Amino acid sequence: MAIDLTLVPLPDVIETLDYETILNEMVADFKERWAKVRETKPELPAYNVExxxxxxxxIVIEAFAYRxxxxxxxxxxxxxxxxxxxTTGTDLDNFAADFGVTRRIIRYDDDGNPVYESDEEFRQRRNLAPDGYAAAGPEDAYRFFAWSADGSIKQVEAIKGENNRCDIILLGREGDGTVSQDVITKVYDALSAKTRRPLTDNVYVRSATIVSQIIRVKVTAQTGPDVSTTVAKAKASIQTYASSRSAIGTVLRADGIIAAAHNGNALESVVVIEPATNVDPGKYGTVYVPEVIVEVA
Known part of the structure; x- marks a missing residue:
């Protein structure tokens, strides 16, 4: 089973860098060496002008310390x-190549040039790659093969239930996240190979159920900052939060909306008008926020 890489601490091999520490160590080293030279040549002056x-x-030591x-x-x-x-960039590409995983093309720009998936998405797929070798049809293996089938897929969840049923839920990266039938068929075909699906598994591929929900809040700004700027920042913060909650089985929380609005903004209070309560899309769904409205009290 793939682990959450965000929880892996940085190893001790990654050193915390501090220029002043390096400089002081080099000055101390030079002074010690100079003192030993003066033991044999006492006519040399003491070094005390650092x-x-x-x-x-x-100046020379500073240059070497910086280098x-x-x-x-x-x-x-x-x-x-x-x-x-x-790892990032082409280093990540080479790292993933060991498992035969390449970066997906998610779309083409206006000039016809390919736009590739982000490092974060690519990293997650590479993390799932070892599960693809499993012969028993684990959930993460289905996620890996389904996710790799088409670049338009933003997220995949595999949910195993009774009677060997396995539901593959797809979330697209365009619009409200609905996945087309062509992509669903493509994913189903990718999972149907004998080397990927046990004979006893009944696989069903579907698009995530989209729950559309606007966000409307009323804010009271603190005295001082320009209100229009504060409102714009609050709206941007809420939009960022809403995007982060656009994931399969993820709840859009009213307290999260309030926290996002307050984040770094000079607001006295935030009242969530819509939604009236948390929005739970269920394990097969996702919340799509088409609009964020910020009103000033």
């Missing part, structure tokens, strides 16, 4: 590049 910005030795900082940062980048939780 606080002077014009000191040539200090060491860059090298340590590069080492961090190399380490991140070989870990699934942190």
């Amino acid at each position: 606080m002077l910005e014009t000191d040539p030795v200090k 060491e900082l860059l090298w340590r940062a590069r080492a961090n980048q190399v380490a991140r590049a070989v870990m699934l939780a942190t």
Whole structure:
């Protein structure tokens, strides 16, 4: 079963970088070495001018300290590049190639150039790839093959029930998330190979049930900031929250709307008018928010 990569802590190999620490260590190292040289050549002056910005030795040490900082940062980048939780870009492409997984084309731009899936989506599919080798038809294996079948698919959930029934729920990335029949058929065909579905499994592929719900809130702005700017920021925050809740089986919560509106905004109060309560789309559905309306009290 695929793990949640967001819960994996950064390993100790990723070093916390601090220029001043490196600089102080190099100054201390130089002073120690200089003191040893003076033991054999006492006529040399003591070094005690490291606080002077014009000191040539200090300038050279600062240059070397900065270069060491860059090298340590590069080492961090190399380490991140070989870990699934942190690798990005073409490093992620090469990491996923070990399992025969390539980045999906999700659409073509106006000039006909392919637009590929994000690192985050690609990372999640690569994380599911090992489950694709399982012969018993686990849920994550179905998710992997269904998700990989077409670039228009934003999310897949596999729900196993009684009598060997397995429902594959698809959420599209365009519009309200409804998936076309052509894509549903394509996914069904992808899951029908003998190497992917046990003979005893009854697989049903369907689009997620879309629950359309506008969000309407009434806000009271604090004295001081420009009200129109505050309202615009609150609306953007709510839209971001609504997008994050556009996922299969995910509840749109009234308290989440309030928290999003308050996030970084100078608001005295937020009252949610619509929805009147939490919106639960059920395990086969998703909430789609076509509009966010922010009114000023």
